[in-house]
Amino acid sequence: MPLISIKDVDLVNKCVFIRCDFNVPQDEFGNISDDRRIKSAIPTIKYCLDNDARVILASHLGRPKEISDKHSLKPVAKRLSKLLGTEVIMANDIIGEDAQNKAKNLKKGEILLLENLRFIKGETKNDEDLAKSLASMCDVYCNDAFGVCHRAHSSVEAITRFAKEICAGFLLQKEFNFAQDLLKSPARPFVAVVGGSKVSGKLQALHNLLPKVDKIIIGGGMAFTFLKANGLNIGNSIVEEELIEDAKQIMQTAKELGVKLYLPVDVLAAQSFSNDSVVKKVSVQEIPNGWMGLDIGPASSILFKEILSDAQTIWWNGPMGVFEFDKFSKGSFKMSHYISDSYATSVAGGGDTADVINRAGDADDFSFISTGGGASLELIEGKELPAIKPLILKEEY
Template identity: 50%
Template sequence: MVKATSIILMQEAKSIRDVDIRNKRILIRVDFNVPMDRDFNISDDTRMREALPTINYCIDSEAKSVVLVSHLGRPKSRSTDFSLKHVIKRLERLLNKSIYFADSIESAKAQQDSNQNQIILLENIRFYEGETNNDELLSKKLADLCDVYVNDAFGTSHRAHASTYGVAKFASQKVAGILLKKEIDSFAKVMHNPLRPLLLIVGGSKVSSKLSLLQNVLDVVDKIIIGGAMSNTFLKALGYDMQKSLVEDNLIHDAIRILELAKEKKVKIYLPVDIVSTDSIDMPKDIKITPSQDIPDNLIAVDIGPASVKLFSEVVTASQTIIWNGPLGVYEIHQFSRGTFNIANAIANTYAFSFIGGGDTADAIDKAGQRDNMSFISTGGGASLELLEGNILPAFEVLDKR
């Protein structure tokens, strides 16, 4: 179960606002892992914009220097395709300031020593082999760049890497950035003494990725809606023939157990009552809407049907707090986006506090035009899941406490 003590412990992390940063060297772990097209044009700069309050706070507080550290993608070696050079122009435009690009830690240190009030962006930290291994030498080198280490990268806060975890061991002060504090405070609002009824909506493709989440939240939530390909495994567990739909057969027993546990704990689980199915996701020629137990031969479930939309929308309307992680269909394809978009619209039309986790869910809400109507959209998918599973994130463990 999600322990209140875990949430409180993470909320106790010191904020950048709790320490004096005037004339100090600041190292901020940001999350500039933004999507780009083949010409390196940024298609969504949300994560960069979310980092601006902390960076601007450092500038306004007269920090001596600010070094920004981030990863981009999952490069196996140094490659221009994954260089953070591609984000410099956008960052300069957002901050309205010039940025020095450092292609190495040594270059960042030299620039830092020779200039005051400088903003420095370090090259992709994943170019360093020791980053994901939490290498002690790399952690020390990063700590040498700062008097105060600030973690503001919620999207990577569930990973014990050198730039998110190891560096704190050697930094004299280590605190949370404004975004990191906002993320944990918003999470506390939905999981620690929330307004009820509390509804969890889960979707996406796999039960396996959210199995521990479902087991964990049964002690906390009042209702659960399960959609997307996830629901196929649960529907098959009820004895339905899912035809060619994606099903995790090895998890059917787990799905049955979750349904049983939910019944014991008086948590109502809602599954799709009708399904949109097709012969092909990429080149659909045959699209059907049928009851969930009557999917036509050889078709694939790709979205919830209109009756499910109506049922789920009524559940949404009756809720006071809503957590949503995972789309309810193949929303990227126009013909199969209606279910996900309609639920986004339903949430937008409530007065409930809505907490959105996961990159695909946030993207779907953007495509539905409802971003501004959600209470909080988290910048971290995996980190949000870890929180919902009741875990203390490594990034919070190593920060100074109040």
């Protein structure tokens, strides 16, 4: 299912509206701490400039409840200007007088960045009036914001109904194609590594992956629901009681399909969710009452390394523990090292997984790191993403 590519559209002397994903992390002083998403948008932006187009960029940042400097895209404009080596004009609003005037006066090769789309409440409600206003500013709409493609928002879904021409940018095409190819024809053995705090967020992905993979490693907080389903006492560890039967079903289906499913054999346990708490290394059979597992233990790390040793394709989504605390980050960092050191095609979901990989210093050694955690997961689940559906190239007969 190919997408309508930006290369399929004539951009010469046209105004191109590129929906980007500049939802980047910032430190306490408002400085951008990871500009990977900004850099990912550059190939599409440069292609438009090379084709004598005028460029309008739009994105969201965070989840603002009101207009604030904290959520302004001004730092993004500054960083993007530096990366491109050319000025990025910043609008003070989205569809207001300032943005409209600056858009009308754009010259060939110039770039305008609108303010945070979520400063307008209609954005997340897929408001058609907002979509019409955004579409009226351009000749061509280009979606290059994979990270929000699982959301039906005005700037990614409704706008496709009003824009004169629509297409997908290079990043979106790359993300979409990687997910499609991963499930269609992976080199084997194919190992899925699934972590994170809750089973509920990954349940459909697990069901969809089972017939396609050779091995599944389950770590992170979600592992405790499976461990409890096996009759183990997990102390105060996180658990989704209502999904214990689902966990049993997943383990049974894996057995029937001949898929090897692995759970942690030991954990780092503590009495409180804190970096200052006393830590114990215990087997999963010996988690004390009142204690909770917050990371996989050293024996689990060795086991998982051995499981990954013959993998030819690895898909990883979700950390192995509470990696935000140094005490409980070793399991996730070791997993990152093992996967990056392997000779397998290594594909990682975005969000926390990408954060772990960057902190571990392994980003350059992964085959592909998605820019969108939720969107990546939903593609793996086999879902149809609302913002991608309009961009699928219809076959002609």
